[in-house]
Amino acid sequence: MNTQTELAPEKTETDVETLIAGLAADARTAQRKLAQMSDADKATALHLAAQALRDAAPKILAENAKDVAAGEERGLSGAMLDRLRLDEARLSGIADAVDQVADLSDPVGEVIDSSERPNGLKLSRVRVPIGVIGIIYESRPNVTADAAVLCVRAGNAAILRGGSEAVHSNHAILAALSKGLAEGGIPEKAVQLVPTQDRAAVGALLRATGAVDMIVPRGGKSLVARVQDEARVPVLAHLDGICHTYIHSAADKDMAEQVAVNAKMRRTGICGAMETLLVDASYPEASALVGKLLDAGCELRGDGRAQSLDKRVLPATDEDWDTEYLEAVASVAVVDGIDAALSHIAEHSSGHTDVIVTSDAEAEQTFLNSVDSAIVMANASSQFADGGEFGLGAEIGIATGRIHARGPVALEGLTTYKWQVRGTGQTRP
Amino acid sequence: MNTQTELAPEKTETDVETLIAGLAADARTAQRKLAQMSDADKATALHLAAQALRDAAPKILAENAKDVAAGEERGLSGAMLDRLRLDEARLSGIADAVDQVADLSDPVGEVIDSSERPNGLKLSRVRVPIGVIGIIYESRPNVTADAAVLCVRAGNAAILRGGSEAVHSNHAILAALSKGLAEGGIPEKAVQLVPTQDRAAVGALLRATGAVDMIVPRGGKSLVARVQDEARVPVLAHLDGICHTYIHSAADKDMAEQVAVNAKMRRTGICGAMETLLVDASYPEASALVGKLLDAGCELRGDGRAQSLDKRVLPATDEDWDTEYLEAVASVAVVDGIDAALSHIAEHSSGHTDVIVTSDAEAEQTFLNSVDSAIVMANASSQFADGGEFGLGAEIGIATGRIHARGPVALEGLTTYKWQVRGTGQTRP
Numbered sequence: 001m002n003t004q005t006e007l008a009p010e011k012t013e014t015d016v017e018t019l020i021a022g023l024a025a026d027a028r029t030a031q032r033k034l035a036q037m038s039d040a041d042k043a044t045a046l047h048l049a050a051q052a053l054r055d056a057a058p059k060i061l062a063e064n065a066k067d068v069a070a071g072e073e074r075g076l077s078g079a080m081l082d083r084l085r086l087d088e089a090r091l092s093g094i095a096d097a098v099d100q101v102a103d104l105s106d107p108v109g110e111v112i113d114s115s116e117r118p119n120g121l122k123l124s125r126v127r128v129p130i131g132v133i134g135i136i137y138e139s140r141p142n143v144t145a146d147a148a149v150l151c152v153r154a155g156n157a158a159i160l161r162g163g164s165e166a167v168h169s170n171h172a173i174l175a176a177l178s179k180g181l182a183e184g185g186i187p188e189k190a191v192q193l194v195p196t197q198d199r200a201a202v203g204a205l206l207r208a209t210g211a212v213d214m215i216v217p218r219g220g221k222s223l224v225a226r227v228q229d230e231a232r233v234p235v236l237a238h239l240d241g242i243c244h245t246y247i248h249s250a251a252d253k254d255m256a257e258q259v260a261v262n263a264k265m266r267r268t269g270i271c272g273a274m275e276t277l278l279v280d281a282s283y284p285e286a287s288a289l290v291g292k293l294l295d296a297g298c299e300l301r302g303d304g305r306a307q308s309l310d311k312r313v314l315p316a317t318d319e320d321w322d323t324e325y326l327e328a329v330a331s332v333a334v335v336d337g338i339d340a341a342l343s344h345i346a347e348h349s350s351g352h353t354d355v356i357v358t359s360d361a362e363a364e365q366t367f368l369n370s371v372d373s374a375i376v377m378a379n380a381s382s383q384f385a386d387g388g389e390f391g392l393g394a395e396i397g398i399a400t401g402r403i404h405a406r407g408p409v410a411l412e413g414l415t416t417y418k419w420q421v422r423g424t425g426q427t428r429p
Numbered sequence: 430m431n432t433q434t435e436l437a438p439e440k441t442e443t444d445v446e447t448l449i450a451g452l453a454a455d456a457r458t459a460q461r462k463l464a465q466m467s468d469a470d471k472a473t474a475l476h477l478a479a480q481a482l483r484d485a486a487p488k489i490l491a492e493n494a495k496d497v498a499a500g501e502e503r504g505l506s507g508a509m510l511d512r513l514r515l516d517e518a519r520l521s522g523i524a525d526a527v528d529q530v531a532d533l534s535d536p537v538g539e540v541i542d543s544s545e546r547p548n549g550l551k552l553s554r555v556r557v558p559i560g561v562i563g564i565i566y567e568s569r570p571n572v573t574a575d576a577a578v579l580c581v582r583a584g585n586a587a588i589l590r591g592g593s594e595a596v597h598s599n600h601a602i603l604a605a606l607s608k609g610l611a612e613g614g615i616p617e618k619a620v621q622l623v624p625t626q627d628r629a630a631v632g633a634l635l636r637a638t639g640a641v642d643m644i645v646p647r648g649g650k651s652l653v654a655r656v657q658d659e660a661r662v663p664v665l666a667h668l669d670g671i672c673h674t675y676i677h678s679a680a681d682k683d684m685a686e687q688v689a690v691n692a693k694m695r696r697t698g699i700c701g702a703m704e705t706l707l708v709d710a711s712y713p714e715a716s717a718l719v720g721k722l723l724d725a726g727c728e729l730r731g732d733g734r735a736q737s738l739d740k741r742v743l744p745a746t747d748e749d750w751d752t753e754y755l756e757a758v759a760s761v762a763v764v765d766g767i768d769a770a771l772s773h774i775a776e777h778s779s780g781h782t783d784v785i786v787t788s789d790a791e792a793e794q795t796f797l798n799s800v801d802s803a804i805v806m807a808n809a810s811s812q813f814a815d816g817g818e819f820g821l822g823a824e825i826g827i828a829t830g831r832i833h834a835r836g837p838v839a840l841e842g843l844t845t846y847k848w849q850v851r852g853t854g855q856t857r858p
Contacts (some may be wrong), residue, residue, distance in 0.1 A: 416831050
């Protein structure tokens with residue numbers, strides 16, 4: 001694997017487009033072969049890739065050290081350096097994750113449904129890979145392995161474009177991965193890294209309609225927004241996770257407190273973390289609930305009625321209702337009944353995960369039916385919004401769009417279907 | 430219904446964006462109510478709409494006559510005028526189609542799958558409407574009814590943008606439709622027509638990310654290409670239907686001839702019509718097959734070996750292999766075995782429908798597995814590529830993209846899903 005294949009800076013946009021077109025054409029050819037591989041052969045190849053990652057640990061860590069040193073020199077923040085840094089344990093975690101993906105069951109070939117028409121035609125819808133998937137990501141080098149193996153497990157080719165700060169790590173990880181995959185008979189071009197950090201290459205990838213079938217951005221809000229704005233290729237993305245927990249009048253006191261505190265405080269920085277607490281005006285234990293969150297170390301910003309529940313609640317501005325804090329801060333509003341809660345959520349939810357806590361079966365059903373988000377929960381913490389927790393295995397992301405796949409997107413979300421029709425010579429009248 | 434609501438020509442792009450944002454916001458509000466309506470109520474409302482179309486026939490035909498007169502004045506082609514023109518029979522056909530959509534079963538609420546996690550969380554994936562769908566179409570006024578009722582049947586709001594040449598017809602059809610839907614309790618803004626023919630309105634609709642959930646272009650290649658190029662909203666589109674029929678060495682002679690002639694000649698102008706015939710070099714009856722197509726009135730353009738089968742075969746140029754003729758013309762190539770056929774199809778197919786004719790079960794399975802098109806058929810005419818023929822009822826189009834839905838897209842393709850999670854107070858460790 002040559003890490004010195006950067007395009008010289010004087011290359012033109014056309015050169016970059018030709019480069020991407022070449023990568024995509026190679027990916028398509030490789031993907032067509034990969035699509036015909038059996039479940040067992042793909043699993044074996046992925047286990048070999050996991051082992052190759054373990055075997056290449058010294059090399060990968062040495063290359064990663066170069067990236068970290070360069071990052072320190074460029075003055076990257078501590079958080080960014082932490083995302084970038086690999087050690088034995090993290091690398092071992094990456095390899096273990098590859099083994100886990102290898103052990104997932106293969107969705108390709110599954111018959112979704114079938115029927116026989118009155119004229120004798122037999123129809124089946126059969127799951128097939130999507131094709132060529134572009135992954136655009138930032139500084140975490142583990143995405144190089146995680147995303148690539150999910151794509152390959154479902155029979156797709158991946159074109160990876162990682163952040164420039166992780167370029168040595170990414171090439172070293174891919175080199176190891178590719179060696180293992182090749183030993184298992186997976187075509188070499190099934191996983192490729194874009195060999196330039198030229199930003200124009202991202203644009204070319206995003207506009208490669210017909211050559212690239214889907215783009216998955218993995219990173220912060222600004223990356224995802226840029227991808228969504230520029231892409232002509234379909235994008236599987238999630239932007240914000242502005243998740244609500246609504247405490248209904250008939251909520252159990254202990255459950256309400258445990259679910260709300262967990263939804264916010266277990267990990268404050270994940271997209272499934274609660275950002276807004278809605279408390280029904282008829283819920284009798286509102287002060288205790290708000291107190292529990294404050295006592296747990298959460299800053300609360302509330303409307304007038306919420307402020308009156310506890311002196312420590314700060315005043316909220318209009319912006320707070322549309323803010324994904326990703327830290328130990330939440331907004332809190334008192335609402336008059338479930339309809340007011342539904343209206344607040346319809347106006348402010350980002351469509352990720354919204355929760356009701358109630359012991360009233362009718363309110364639960366109304367909430368689950370009415371809230372128009374990818375995931376709607378009753379009596380559970382929004383932090384369960386995760387492919388692993390849903391039993392799907394590793395996920396490529398949590399989609400908040402409305403097309404193709406919603407919520408945690410795992411292997412099935414990386415497939416599509418085709419119609420297979422078997423006849424006995426039928427012609428259409 | 431006011432047909433005089435065109436924006437004055439001096440309106441700016443911002444005005445158009447505000448207009449589209451307003452339509453989309455109204456559509457969203459209406460759609461949220463519509464999403465909660467029962468199957469039976471939606472069906473009843475659609476039957477009322479069909480009746481309202483019948484009742485309004487004199488008004489609709491009078492408005493249509495204005496469009497036809499204006500079109501004649503503008504010198505529209507005979508084919509375009511024919512697409513534009515309505516009469517009693519066509520209008521009755523439109524109303525009947527609305528009744529048929531009313532009688533389709535409602536996909537909304539269907540539980541796709543469900544599971545219980547070890548921690549007791551109960552998960553279900555439930556079908557829900559996509560939301561707000563934009564339909565951009567050309568001169569056929571029937572699309573106003575056809576597309577709108579398919580959207581509504583699956584719980585979606587529709588924003589329609591028809592061609593300027595059909596503006597009076599479209600408004601009259603929508604007025605009737607809306608009256609019937611309103612009688613059945615469907616919110617008025619569930620179906621709206623963009624009240625301006627300003628081309629900037631199409632651009633604004635295509636860029637309304639988050640406000641419009643999906644765009645369906647219905648029309649010719651240039652319309653679809655423009656939509657795909659400009660859209661930021663996901664597009665459900667099909668471009669070309671370059672469909673292949675491959676006659677394998679083990680094909681039955683009569684079947685091969687009947688299927689090939691039907692695939693091309695039943696209706697030459699539909700997207701499922703065969704455009705390229707691939708004949709295996711080992712198929713012994715190639716001359717007879719080519720003769721049958723020529724005798725049926727099909728012009729054939731072939732490679733050297735195809736030309737040697739019959740003197741009437743004209744020489745093909747490179748372009749012919751990538752041409753959707755949509756008339757009584759086909760290209761024909763002789764290929765050396767199934768792998769050569771698969772290579773030709775991989776290079777030239779538009780991913781719509783491709784067919785093998787063979788009595789060899791292994792060749793059939795190889796073809797159905799390997800060809801990467803939305804629809805793959807064995808021993809049947811490609812003209813069966815149609816939602817009705819697949820038992821799906823009316824279709825909004827035949828999608829050749831690889832995301833969300835492929836092949837004939839009927840009601841199910843106008844839905845997505847959400848995850849409903851029911852707990853008993855679980856918090857995430």
